[in-house]
Amino acid sequence: MARRRGSDGEPTLVWERPEPPSRPAPSPLSRDRIVETAIRLADAEGLEAVSLRKVAAELGAGPMRLYGYLSAKEELLDLMVDAVYGEIPLPAPDCDRRAALRSLAHGLRRAARRHEWFADLLGGRPHLGPCALAYLEASLAALDGSPGFADIDAVMQATRTVNAYVVGAVREEIIESRAERATGLDEPRWQAAIGPYIERALATGRYPSLARAIRDSTHLDAETAFDTGLEQVLDGIGARPPAP
Template identity: 60%
Template sequence: MTVWDRPEPPARPVPLDRERIVAAAVALADEGGLEAVSLRKVAARLEAGPMRLYGYISTKQELFDLMVDEVHAEILPEEQPADWREALRVLAHRTRRTTLRHAWLADLLGGRPSLGPNGLAVTEAWLAALNGLADIDTVLRAVETVGAYCIGALRREIADLRAERATGLSERDWQRASGPHVTSMLATGRFPALSRAVHDGTDVDPETSFATGLEWVLDAVAAKLTRPPA
């Protein structure tokens, strides 16, 4: 029986329910990452005994599952665009914005699918965007491909933000600090492709980088959708 199917115990002197427990856990994770979340710390925030929480949640993994499902509600658009490409674009960008608000989500995306109501609704929205445009296997591979791009790009962006917080150096500060070393290495002539990228490439912000890569992935999906059957 999943955590969503298991009934909650009756209320006691300090009122608890899964909604309050999950809200407290999400707040802790937003403040300090997943390492800041434990049943003991959640109970302390709610001013309840740790054992009380086991009546609602059996394991820390169940708590994480509930947290992921809670923030998945932020990904769902109020209305889904009729155009498949715009629908996937909206879902991808909403996933990015949700992950930037809850950086810990990047650590939990890409594993087993979320089986809560919000997680299932998000999966439905991804699949519904392509429903009827190709056979179901093509639709599944297309959604997996776009999802894999989003997860990889978001984990890289979140890793950069964490490095900035850990070192106190912005991306530009880090580039300036490491500039002399990079310059000396490129001067050896051993890295011609990298040298061209450093000297001639355009530096763009994370949002532009994400949007550009997403459009290229959607171009690849479009090519598969329009390809005639063999």
């Protein structure tokens, strides 16, 4: 994450740094306008299309003007991610823990479906923008102090588990969607294309469990599959016994 140094020499993050004074000409700028433009570019063309130079051109400004608002592209990405977190509705404070975690998970999935590039930036170190912190706070608060979760370490581990499932499932869904667009093969056509090879592989008898999964399992649509997996994770969390 890119940082600047404050007057006391301490690094300051973009969240705590004031914007430059507004100028009416040649075109007014703000971090919000910069971020909205960058998100529009990323939605249309992917993250590779986002650069300070291209965003500046879309805003009718010179690239150097953007450096008054941002130190580097990394800060722009941080702001974009936080803006998407801001689109995710937070559960009501009195919402029960399972419903709260379910709501947050589905909210993140819907946000990633609207902004596929968002999934590429999930994972790794926590995001620190105010909207991302509010999302994390809501995730922790859903469990904190509930039966079986008096210990904050248990809360943290359960939250990580839910998040790992959600991020992994969302990324897999996005990758599959991109593959369909890149190859022009939707799921039925892809299955038809690889069908003869799979049949030959299964005929060897070396993959009995895989054969049963392919031939006998229920093939769910993406949303149902996501919800089914999430409910299994929440079942596991709910089975945690209360601490003595």
